[in-house]
Amino acid sequence: MEALIPLIPFLPFLGFVVNGLFGRNLSKTSVGLIGSGALLASFLLSIACFNQVAASGPIQVLWYNFFTVGNFQVNFAFLVDQLSVWMMLIVTGIGFLIHVYSIGYMHDDAGFWKFFAYLNLFIFSMLLLVMGDNLVMLFFGWEGVGLCSYLLIGFWYQNKEYSKAARKAFIMNRIGDLGLLLGIFLIFKTFGSVAYTDIFARIAGVNPDPAIITTICLLLFIGAMGKSAQIPLYTWLPDAMAGPTPVSALIHAATMVTAGIYLVARCNPLYSLSPDALHLVALVGLLTSIWAALIGLRQNDIKKVLAYSTVSQLGLMFVALGMGAYVSAMFHVTTHAFFKALLFLGAGSVIHAMGGEQDIRNMGGLRKALPITCWVFLIGTFAISGFPLLAGFFSKDEIFANTYAAGGRLWWGFAGLGGMLTAIYMCRLLFLTFFGNFRGTEEQKHHLHESPWVMTIPLIVLAVLSVAGGFLNVPHFLHIGTPQWMAHFLEPVVHNSNLSHGGAPHHLEESTEWSLMIFTTSMALLIIVVSYFVYAVRRSLPVADAEQTGISKILAHKFYVDEMYDFLFVKPIEKISQLLHYFGDTRGIDNLVNGVGRGVEGLGGQFRKLQNGNMEYYLLGMVAGAVLLFLTLYM
Amino acid sequence: MLEVVRTIPIDYYVYLSTLLFCIGVFGVLIRRNAMVVLMCVELMLNAVNLLLAAFSTYLSDAQGQIMVFFIMVVAAAEAAVGLGILVMIYRNTKSTDIYLLDNLRN
Amino acid sequence: MRGLPSRQIALVVSLANLAVTAFALSGFNNDGSFNYELNLPWVAQAGISFRLGLDGISLLMVLLTNLLAPLIIYSGFNRDMALENRYYGLVLLMAAALNGVFMALDGLLFYVFYELALIPIYFICAIWGGENRIRVTLKFFIYTFVGSLFMLMALLAVYLKTPGAHSFAWEDLVAVQLDSFTAFWVMLGFFLAFAVKMPVFPFHTWQPDTYVTAPTGGTMLLAGIMLKMGVYGVIRWMVPLAPEAMHVWTPVFVTLAVIGIIYASLIAVKQSDLKRLIAYSSIAHVGLIAAGVLAWNKTGMQGGMIQMLSHGINVVGLFFVVDILERRLGSRSLLDMGGIAKSAPAFATLFMIVMLGSVAVPLTNGFVGEFLLLNGLWNYNFWMGAAAGLTIIFGAVYMLRAYGLVMFGEANRQTEHFADVDRKEWVVLGAVAALVLLLGFFPQLVFNLTDGSVNRILGAVQF
């Protein structure tokens, strides 16, 4: 098994190399087969790993020494423990489904081979990220996925807006990366190693200053903010929807954006030592969750709605992390990967059918033309809204319960508010798209068709997962199946800190859990019913952009955050750049240097005047020189 | 020992030739007529000649006087060429004013 | 010598040089001592000898020189230029001088080679340069020349303190214990020379103009190899000769370097001339190298080592890209470009790889260098490290902007039929890209080479 582990990331890498170098000359079928086949193999290997890890614990594979400088040693090594194998399964499994889907979705695109090459490269980076045995390996993957995200968002590069969005994503990620990088430095300085096992083993021995731990946690969290699109670095994610829809599903919903969650969960021994850092994580998560949900309420682009929903859900995960409920966050990562991938792929199917149309005001009534898509979309929406027994129901409920337990009523209330807002805009999206009358053009109406099977099968698989995913980690009090199966599996690496501290103030009564669950569930149901009436029965339509007023206009314009960033950062930097070039270099330093040159030249000019060709001056000078000479010699 | 060597200190000759030399310099500086300037130069050369001759006598060494001959040679050559040039210049400028001779400037 | 195939001769000579370097590499002892030492008396009375030798650091720089020289020569094959034989002759002379700089173990010999390197590049820029070349080249020349004069004074100051009959040998110069006053001035003198060469803010203003004006080969030589002379000089001469002044000067130098990083990055953000943009990015990158090296610790130093090699490779690739664009489009302005990715996919891919190396994406050659440099700098001072770290953000900003403007967007009339790279260009860019990835995956290759020497230098300098 050990020897095969490097194959898991390097099979997709191989796929990338083959498709990248020779893809142009291969048929679309072979490109698709190579791309998806590599992933399938990785997925199967991951399952094998899973079994072995479940049976005999973590596997560590040292591949080669990446570099050793002094005592700074970084190995190209893999650590496959419960947490990483879990992520590997998500990445390769969902990745495989999305690859298959892309065969259909991207079929008519000229850059088909390039698309698969990039996707494979992305999977490679993502696997490095989760499988790396140290923080530097994680950083490889971390930047690698950022790069692939850049390439894929800007996939249709002829459009300048798209490549701008790609650039924005990469740069915002890089801001976070700097934080992560500094965090890694500080960790190395404190613990003398960047390998997870060493770091966590040395915590007790080194016993660092709490302030240092907090600094480390905050620096790492900056990285997580960038990657997982948290306030203030979230604006790239909605723009990233410029990429092809499978990309949005894979990168910007299921896998890459959860890297931040993974990072915090991975470093949970550090975070658990720093209540301050956890507090901030929770606060940022909560703010993001509500903020993005509010914006999501008034978006009319089907992908933008999903994007804001992703940001909001990621916020919720950070709330869970901040509450010390690492497992709950990972659980939500998992279920979210299922239903959000489903939703995105469903949206892709819609866009595919509508010939590129993304505005839900021009859709409606697609239920008849796209029955499978409609059903899976419905499942996805209900799952994210918290419909009983669907995936999101369990994972969200667990987060709410933990928030209540660790944070109290206020936190719970706000987190719940975020959840409810999610339900509202998701239902709005669902009903506006699939119910009511078709509002598009005649041409589009003729064009409407269900997607081919390569696209629908992944949808169906994901729908099944969205239904069943919740049973991975059923709470104790429901007494169904194996309670807390996932938590038990992850126990050796991550565990909810409030659960492990057994009882005391953190543990909730069963009755409390029941009442919390009933409350949130009934709210979700209520929202579903109400929005059905509002959007499907009464068919109230969102107004055109120009007619928006008041708060909804602010929401539709995303609180003007992009404009604000533009005004606060982008424009000033560009201005400074020009000013520095003009006043700093051309006029300033260079002028100074040239000034010295001119000074010398000018002095030369003055001296030149003495050389006026008039002998008497020369003679006078000679005499003066002789006088001086004698003076110095004899006086 | 010669009478002159006994009775006149060498310093007198030094002072005398210095004085003549300085008069020459002064003349060169003060006059604008190239002709007179040349004459002043001759005067300066003579001051030096005098000094050489004096030392030659005082040291009973003929070399000083030989040197004087050579200086005379140079002075004669200089006068010949200098005056030739002067005539030439006068032909072009109708003047011997050295202020006009700033062609070196450029 | 009109009939000689000068370019082919130059290429063969440079390849032979590379082969010799490879041979030297094969039998190399990396424990930090000087290998293959050659010591001939030169002016024995004054303690000057013709002394060459290679330790890990030198060998790395020699490798850089001889690796890039064939690429630089070969990159000129697509261009017809006047007086071709002289051009290639000067390039070879340049390579000789650079090798000499990196191998010299005698202070005066070092100075001689250092100055000798200036002469061919001066003529290359002044003869084959673009507009304003005379003015710009003169500025460059005076700038660097004045800098080197300070170095000469500093060298002499140390030389005169050597015991007994004075000596210029490296060991003897290093052994001199300077009083703090002398050390202060000696270090300043050296720094002025090397800071101009690198260049470090605020001595950099010759650089963008010169890079832009110089012919591509000259720019490659300047940016790829010549500016490493400055960093190398800092490591080999400046600090070991006057370590007593380290604690006074290092904060100043590091601060200047960090200011330079941010300053140049900021300026690069809005440049529209691609060549100038890369020139500014080069200032930023070299600023980071300088800052990391001056932090004078293991990670910073090793980072500097690999980054010097990487930066040389990347910058040669980037300037070659500029050259291709300029030859096809007749312009270097980003505003005239766009949409090239469609008509020239291979070119786009190769440019992408080189660009990623320059942006320091992991598993390209730029990453490990920047990582270690930042770590070294960060160990020296937290805030300096954090400020210099902005380079990874700004680097992405300006490089991606440039790449996007060149490759993405709609094609215009000129870029519509942009020819993809031909075979010769493929060879150069392919070689650069291969090196980018090779060093990206296996940086330890470099560290194995330099480890002993870096330890020795770091150990020898106590302050």
Added chain:
Amino acid sequence: MTLAVFLALAFVSVLFALLMVFTKNPVHSVIYLILTFFAIAGQYVLLNAQFLAVVHIIVYAGAIMVLFLFVLMLLNLNSDTEPVQSTKWKLGAAIAGGSLLVTLVGALKGGIQLSMPEVSNSQVGLVQNLGRVLFTDFVVPFEIAGILFLAAMVGAVLVGKRDLNV
């Protein structure tokens, strides 16, 4: 006695030198200069350098100064055409010359220590002696001086030619 002669001659030479400098008419200047030269020739005689004195008279007064006079007359220069220096310049020149004198005298004062031979050779300035030295020890410079003369002569002729299309 000797001292008196010396002082008289010195006085004469300085007086005429000054007159030469200050007189406006170039012709007068030439005359004064010739008189100065005569005074200097007197000094030579005093110094027991009779041959030198004779040569001096012949060369300077006889050749060079006559040449000057010829040129002066040729050009027809007199005090009317004489260019005059500005007062400021005159003052500057006076200061310069004066300070040169002062410094030279100051520098040379008391600084001369001659190791004079016990027995002085009175034959030094005679033709026989000078000729021997000139044609033995100094024969090469002598020949060179001859060449110099030749060159000067050719040069003077060349310069004096009306049109210089050489």
